Amino acid sequence: MIGRHKEIEVLANAYTSKKAELVAVFGRRRVGKTYLIRSFFAQNIDFEITGLKDGNKEQQLRNFAYSMKDAQKTENLPSPPIDWLEAFHQLKTHLESLEDKAKRKVVFFDEVPWMASGKSAFLTGFSYFWNSYASKANIVVLICGSAAAWMIQKSSTTKVAYTIG
DSSP: OTTOHHHHHHHHHHHHOSSOEEEEEEOSTTSSHHHHHHHHHGGGOSEEEEOOTTOOHHHHHHHHHHHHHHHHTOSSOOOOOSSHHHHHHHHHHHHHHOSOTTSOEEEEEESHHHHTOTTOOHHHHHHHHHHHTGGGSSEEEEEEESOHHHHHHHTTTSSEEEEOO
């Protein structure tokens, strides 16, 4: 990870913090945002989802179910949630079920602008998740996206916003 010292420091500080952290990482396409996060957190990511380019709400929610299946390391595909509120409730339930309660939990949402398009109500579900659970838990939430203008506008209240590019 040549030349990413500042970015690694931001991620390290978020991970070692004694409180919940919300980190928004944004920048141009193909500059290594996802690679940086996956490399730094490696096996510590408890849930990861990547938005589907041009996916509609139903496809994004089905994608969430596949991501939940992977996170739970099960062969059974859970029913896709009916909306983002239910999806984030499922995520909360999953994180609470993890065996090591003291371990710092890490959640990674990649290509958030693709999930939060139009009238998807993604941001309604995400704000519920952050305000009612994640902000009070031992958790790092990473949101990432290439639509820099969207990420800047929507992440104006995040704990840490970092541009990579």
